[in-house]
Amino acid sequence: MIRFKSNGVLKVAAAVAALGLVAAPAAAQRDPAYQAARDAGQVGEKMDGYLGIVGAATPALTKMVNDLNIQRKAVYTKGASGAGVTVEDFAFGSGCKNIRDTAVGEKYQAPGGAWATRTSAPPQRDSRCP
C-alpha cells in the first residue's frame, strides 16, 4: 500500500516534470534576462541586500531591478519576522551572502560604496559580515 502510494507520487512528479512545470521553488532559476544583465555587469549586488544598476539605466533595466527588489523585500520581510530582527538587518545579512555568492565577472558593491567586479578571490565585504 505504501509502495503503491509512493509510486503514485513518483508518477505525478514525473508527469509534472514532463510538462516542464517545476513546482519546487528551491529549483527556481533566474529569469534569462536577469541572468544576462548579471553576466553583462549591468546589475550588481549591493551591500543592503538589493540589486543596483551599474552604469546607464534603461527603462527595461530599471523595471526589472525594481521588480526583483520588491520581491526581495517581501522575502526579507518574511524572514525578518521569523528571525525577530529588523527587515534592514535581515536584508543586510542577505547582502553579505549575495555578495559572497557572486560569480566571477559579476558586479558587487564594495564597502566603500563603489562597484567592484568579482574575481576568483573572495569579494571585499563589510567587516560585520559573518
Add this chain to the structure above:
Amino acid sequence: METKSRSFTGAIRMVVAVPMLAVLPGCISVNAPDKPIVIELNINIKQEVLYKIQQDVENTIEQNSGIF
C-alpha cells in the same frame, strides 16, 4: 535692626567672594566638547545579529533563488 542685618549679609558675601577670587587662578577649566560623545555600540550588536540570522538568511535565499 534692618541695617545691621544688611551689613551682616554684606560681610558674608565678602567672606565668600574673597576665597573664590584667590582660587580662580589655580582653576582647571573643563570645557564640554562641541561634538556629541558617540559610543558605537551598535556595531557589535549588528555583528551579533548577522551571525544569529546567518542560517535563516541562507535558507530563505535558497528557497527563493529565482530572485537572487
